Amino acid sequence: MNLEHDRFLLRATHLAIITHMRSALLVLIMLTSCAVAEHIEGYPVYKFVDLGDISERTLTELKKAELTTSTTSKEPLGRLITEYEQMLQTGLKDHHAIKLITSNGDETMIFVPQSVYTRLWEKSPHDLAKEHKTHSLSIDVDTVRIGTTQYKRAINTAITLVDKEPVLRK
Secondary structure, eight states: OOHHHHHHHHHHHHHHHHHHOOOHHHHHHHHHSOOOOEEEEEEEEEESSOOOEEOHHHHHHHHHHHHHSOHHHHHHHHHHHHHHHHHHHTTOTTEEEEEEEETTSOEEEEEEEHHHHHHHTSSOHHHHHHTTEEEEEEEEEEEEEETTEEEEEEEEEEEEEEESOOEEEO
8 A cells, every 4th residue: 555645645635525515614624634644653552442543423312312312412512523423534434543552651541443442352352361362553644633632543453463562551
């Protein structure tokens, strides 16, 4: 896969979309959604509380919740719905948030495709701990900016099983 060629095509697509869009907000999102790729290596933090997925199903559930909430709660929920809609439009659809611990001990959140997320959970992290194994991830990420928030999105991922105690958190 040629990363430079893919970024060129992505930028060309963004320009074509921008010329046909009338909404200044969507133009801003599309202009800022592509950044130079970064390479990150590390180990996943196995959290037993889902950090969230970006999907049409989640958006539908948020919209249903908005209909049943009080007026005072609608504003924050409305902002969240708008953010999810923008995430879906900028390429985070069907991605899950995971935390990754890098070699220098930093933790970073990355949105990975559903297929990668599923591979990380094929075997129970508790079973991996009994075997003293964990996954090692090598990820190329790009940055998606929505409003003032930047999200890291995995574009290429390699997963290997290594001899190391997994990080488990509630």
